Amino acid sequence: MKAIRRFTVRPVLPEALHPLSELARNLRWSWHAETRDLFQSVDPERWAASDGDPVRLLGSVSAERLAELGEDRRFLRRLAAVTDDLRDYVTGDRWYQAQTASEPPAAIAYFSPEFGITAALPQYSGGLGILAGDHLKAASDLGVPLIGVGLLYRHGYFRQTLSRDGWQQEHYPVLDPHELPLVPLREDDGTPAQVSLALPGGRALRARIWLAQVGRVPLLLLDSDVEENDLGERGVTDRLYGGGSEHRLLQEMLLGIGGVRAARTYCRLTGHAQPEVFHTNEGHAGFLGLERIAELGDEGLDFAAALETVRAGTVFTTHTPVPAGIDRFDRELVARHFGPDAELPRIDVERILGLGMETYPGGEPNLFNMAVMGLRLGQRANGVSLLHGQVSREMFSGLWPGFDPEEVPITSVTNGVHAPTWVAPEVIRLGSRQLGPQRTEDALAVGGTERWDGVAEIADQEIWDLRRVLREQLVLEVRSRLYASWRQRGAGTAELGWIDGVLDPDVLTIGFARRVPSYKRLTLMLRDRDRLMDLLLHPERPIQIVLAGKAHPADDGGKRLVQELVRFADDPRVRHRIVFLPDYGMAMAQKLYPGCDIWLNNPLRPLEACGTSGMKAALNGCLNLSVLDGWWDEWFQPDFGWAIPTADGTATDDDRRDDLEAAALYDLLEQRVTPRFYERGQDGLPDRWIEMVRQTLTHLGPKVLAGRMVREYVERLYTPAAHAHRSLTADAARELAAWKSRVRAAWPQVTVDHVEASSATTTAELGTTLSLRVRVGLGALAPDDVEVQAVAGRVDSDDRIEDATCVPLKPAGGPDVEGQWVYEGPLSLDRTGPFGYTVRILPTHRLLASSAEVGVVAVPSEDGREGAGVLLR
Secondary structure, three states: OOOOOOOOOOOOOOHHHHHHHHHHHEHHHHOOHHHHHHHHHHOHHHHHHOOOOHHHHHHHOOHHHHHHHHOOHHHHHHHHHHHHHHHHHHHOOOHHHHOHHHOOOOOEEEEOOOEOOOOOOOEOOOHHHHHHHHHHHHHHHHOOOEEEEEEOOOOOOOEEEEOOOOOEEEEOOOOOHHHOOOEEOEOOOOOEOEEEEEOHHHOEEEEEEEEEEEOOEEEEEEEOOOOOOOHHHHOOOOOOOOOOHHHHHHHHHHHHHHHHHHHHHHHHHHOOOOOOEEEEEOHHHOOHHHHHHHHHHHOOOOHHHHHHHHHHOEEEEOOOOOHHHOOEEEHHHHHHOEOOOOEOOOOOHHHHHHHHEOOOOOOOOOEEEHHHHHHHHOOEEEEOOHHHHHHHHHHOHHHOOOOOHHHOOOEEOOOOEOHHHHOOHHHHHHHHHHHOHHHHHHHHHOOOOOOOHHHHHOOHHHHHHHHHHHHHHHHHHHHHHHHHHHHHOOOOHHHOHHHHHOOOOOOEEEEEEOOOOHHHOOOHHHOOHHHHHHHHOOOOOOEEEEEEOOOOOOOHHHHHHHHHHHHHHOOOOOOOOEEEEOOOOHHHHHHHHHHOOEEEEOOOOOOOOOOOHHHHHHOOOOEEEEEOOHHHHHHOOHHHEEEEOOOOOOOOOHHHHHHHHHHHHHHHHHHHHHHHHHOOOOOOOOHHHHHHHHHHHHHHOOOOEHHHHHHHHHHHHHHHHHHHHHHOOHHHHHHHHHHHHHHHHHHHHOEEEEEEEOOOOOOOOOOOEEEEEEEEEOOOOOHHHEEEEEEEEEEOOOOOEEEEEEEEEEEOOOOOOOOEEEEEEEEEOOOOOOEEEEEEEEEOOOOOOOOOOOOOOEOEOHHHHHOOOOEEO
């Protein structure tokens, strides 16, 4: 018979063991080895059975064992030490508390649709969620007063298994919040804290607030599965990235609008400082800006002034390099969920729609774009690597017409990874022996140095022995998981004896694990199967490959890629050398990254926004073999890895491109990678390989840290956003909104009418200075409203200015009888070769974050250019 309801009966902890509950409920245990070791010693067998989850462990351990531990003085001493360490960690001053001179924000709210903190809290699908989890952990290590905000999905993402013929199958186990490392946020009277959203037709969407404590950082997760909701509303937070358009819209309204209300509730109940800065991790949470506009409207600000205030304190991070990766909703669907009969009734629906509509050349005018809304509601925006920042500026340049892509106000902060989560304990222990435990912990968690020079002092033999141990651990892990997978696929025990010979701890091991959209090219290695087989079965220099990854449940194309790979790996000739492991997640990844010698990444360039899996591998001494995309494009050096050449010219079709890049991959493996791994020096060690491992740790280690990433966010985005937000008092916000309105209305009359230079020749010598004289019309604007600039630099064959320098020009007296103004200034010819200049007019105001912020610019007309001498060749 099947139970109609389930719940967990927990033993009552003896008083002496009460701190165990405190330790279990703070997710710092997920990256703190001493805490995990303590829980393992409670009951090693049950710890293994609980997959290393302290909450599950304490729910299953016997009362007798707990009573025994309550009398065990040695255990109690360890418990006291670990508890004291946690309390010091969450209350003591850290890096952020020393930044008072820059007046950083009192608090930052960080919104994301998914968070990958630990396998025990499966609320993530891939890189976006893992990044968000690492962001929270690094903020905690640095003492940054972050509040995380997300949704609690009752089915998480999905669990992946394989059918007998290798087809991906999805399973959605139900998650009980009471069995997760969560506690309900409660009002002062003990009732569960809730938020509520108004829905069309007088209905409501209510959500309970769950709290996960991530070190110092609270993570608030909203759960719509509450009795007060109707059945449809209860299912809003059923699963991550599931359902149709309206389902996704409701999830994103709950995340953004409900998330702001949840953060306000948390601050009210706990006394935590209210956020000064709101950071939206991708566009899913973009509606948070609307809720904040509504809050300010209730305080008396009109929409335009409230919008300026909200923009000043908002940071928007885009993660996708392709328009197809952005959530877009039908205009009428969005309109139906806002206004007098729904949510935010005091904001005009047309104003809301105007923030997200694709009203630019090439846009679809009937679609509401969440990333476009994020950019319009955020004064500061960034991509997640240098290359991705460039791609994003080009992709969204339609929002800033008249500006070159490099001037689009989207910067970049390259992602990082949380080393204490992803670095194997064996690697940390080696570092501790060399540098000392505290220096090692600080280096991994906080960073701040350019190089880890201490790695140079580690002997070659120690590095090689470490790599062998990690590879051997991976082999055992793979065999265990492969056996479980084949049993699930229907194989009998008698036919699985071959698994004991899968992989070899002395063979070069390549890892490839990530989501399976087509652009990541899971099956690129299969383009020439005979050549791959030769590599796998080489008699002297074999390779072995471990692969994993999930295709989206609706992506049959991705599932076919998985099946194609699985069928190849099932071939008895190679199945001991190539393995596909189903159900890729954090627990698997933490074994996979350290155990591989090579981390392979072969996306279609430039579609990988960052690609942090290679960073996690690098921190464990694994070398990267990757297309120059994402972070690898930024930091690759031949000293610590290999770059797969790309064939990304417009004349190359997709099939031809895959053939060329696969051939380049095979060449690298045959001619450079495998010889270096198997080549031995005089001492019997692969000296050149070990040196590449050493260079990887020394030079890449400090760069790829989430601590470095979060410090950049604090210094370059959060603190300037807080200062801008503080500057926008109600009066200042009204002033800025009125000024922008006035400028936009007057801009059609702003003109560059005539440009002349002191030299009319078409050649000039380096170092020559031209005197520019420009006649402009400002219409109803005054010189204080604008900046007139000369823009100069080398020009290409189409006369486009490259690597431009902007020189402000000054007004020469008042307006003439026709109301025109004359601006003058010098222009230095500081570069040889084809050189050109133009003139433009931009709006300027002390409260603007960027000269492109208003999105208007005036340049010479075609007639004005003819007499301007704008090219000097």
